[in-house]
Amino acid sequence: MWTYLSRYTGREPYYPINLISYVFCDWEVSSEKARRELGFVPTPFEEGARATLAWYRQLGLGPTNWLTRLIVRLTWREQ
Structure with a gap:
């Protein structure tokens, strides 16, 4: 899709093609080190x-x- 849009608009893809596998996958990380050290x-x-x-x-x-x-x-009503 990004390649198609790039050709259509004449602009570089928002995400570089070589990074698609990193951008569009689920990442699970731990904040444990930041908790522990910081x-x-x-x-x-x-x-x-x-x-x-x-x-x-x-x-x-x-x-x-108005709808948004x-x-x-x-x-998001204030409580």
Whole structure:
């Protein structure tokens, strides 16, 4: 697909062809070393997602169409 789009648009593929096998596969990694050596504490997904959405809104990059805004509002209600 990327090759086709590249030919169609005349632009380089978003992902280099030789990296496709790395980009489109599942990776499972451990944060244990970061926890042990750096004291890393992972943020729960929902908390991180809320913080990310708030950051985008601060920058004025929030949802632009009414349907997206409604979905975000219904899905990510502040508690």
